[in-house]
Amino acid sequence: MSLNVEQIRAQFPVLQEQVNGQPLVYLDNAATTQKPQAVIDALVEYYSTYNSNVHRGAHFLSDKATRRYEEARQVVANYLNASRTEEVIWTSGTTEGINLIAQGVAQRLQPGDEVVVTEMEHHANLVTWQQACKRAGAKLKVAPISDAGELDVSAFKALINEHTAFVAFPHISNALGTINPVKELTAIAKSVNALVLIDGAQGVAHGAVDVQTIGCDFYVFSGHKVFGPTGVGALWGRYEILKDWPVWLVGGEMIATVTYQDATWGELPNRLEAGTPNIAGVIGLAAAINWLQQFDANEILAHEQDLLAYATELAERIEGMRLVGTAPQKIGVMSFVLEGTHPADVGFILDKQGVAIRTGDHCAQPLMKRLGVPGTARASFSIYNTRADIDRLFSAIKKAQMMLA
Known part of the structure; x- marks a missing residue:
């Protein structure tokens, strides 16, 4: 070695x-990875030398914080091989990223539509779709695994049909460590034009992730699984899909115009990032990815x-x-x-x-x-x-x- x-x-x-x-x-x-000194130093540096809100201040500290914050977005975009930086949306972690997408999917599902998951799901990628289907009157279907914990790809394929609207599965099982053939599964789902989300919480720290090669529509992960801070994560989604995605939260930062009667939403990534973000966490996540990429x-x-x-x-x-x-x-x-x-x-x-x-x-x-x-x-x-x-x-x-x- x-x-x-x-x-x-x-x-x-x-x-x-x-x-x-x-x-x-x-x-x-x-469950969570430990943090190298480089990540700890990045957090301390932010809070010690340029702690400020982003995008809103007309002063040096805010300018530096904003610059580092957006540089971090580019780091994650490069790490996932995103085609555009705006495709990276900051979240509190994998769970929030999945819920952000599920809230939008629930608004689009119709009775008779089907969502496919697997038997190896973390609750965050099972209960979320279970509840979305209940709200929409859609059907949740579960692809089986073998006794060894391996996904039955043939059975997965058999579940995919003209009624399949959405498919979600883990890159890697958190409970078993099983690596799923994500590119193959995505291609199967795409054969019927279903949208595909990959729970990448366990995937990001164990090898290169290329969302273009995989072909999925959404990929979500948490910073703390990849040597970064807790309370921060990222959702990657295709620009042409995310640009019109139903807003997740409303408030500051994500607004274009506001009157007392109505409001309009800003462009990506702002429209899906309401409120003051976890600035230190984002900066720490970028430090973690930069640290990891030296190997x-x-x-x-x-x-x-x-x-x-x-x-x-x-x-x-x-x-x-x-x-x-x-x-x-x-x-x-x-x-x-x-x-x-x-x-x-x-x-x-x-x-x-x-x-x-x-x-x-x-x-x-x-x-x-x-x-x-x-x-x-x-x-x-x-x-x-x-x-x-x-x-x-x-x-x-x-x-x-x-x-x-």
């Missing part, structure tokens, strides 16, 4: 912490795959440990159950040993029901994790088994 993981780890202050008297092993990256995406993926392969090898040696989600194409996510234990108890014991993982249903209750488990323990790997972290994880798992036997 050409990645110098130790040098990378040194850039993350929190990884130097101790938890319960043990050096921290952070394996909850699918080769293929090398990052290879590093994570090495960690996953090593963890899988160790898991296969432990009696009573069952992996949940074994699709052949997946990122560094290892969900598992230990026979005779509850995931919450496993997570508690691991935490006492300084190992941070996630437990529960991972905001995917229907998926857990489909797989026949109440929830899982989930270890998820990132650029700064090492095989030594994996060793600590399995040492802690063995102790949990012993204590819970």
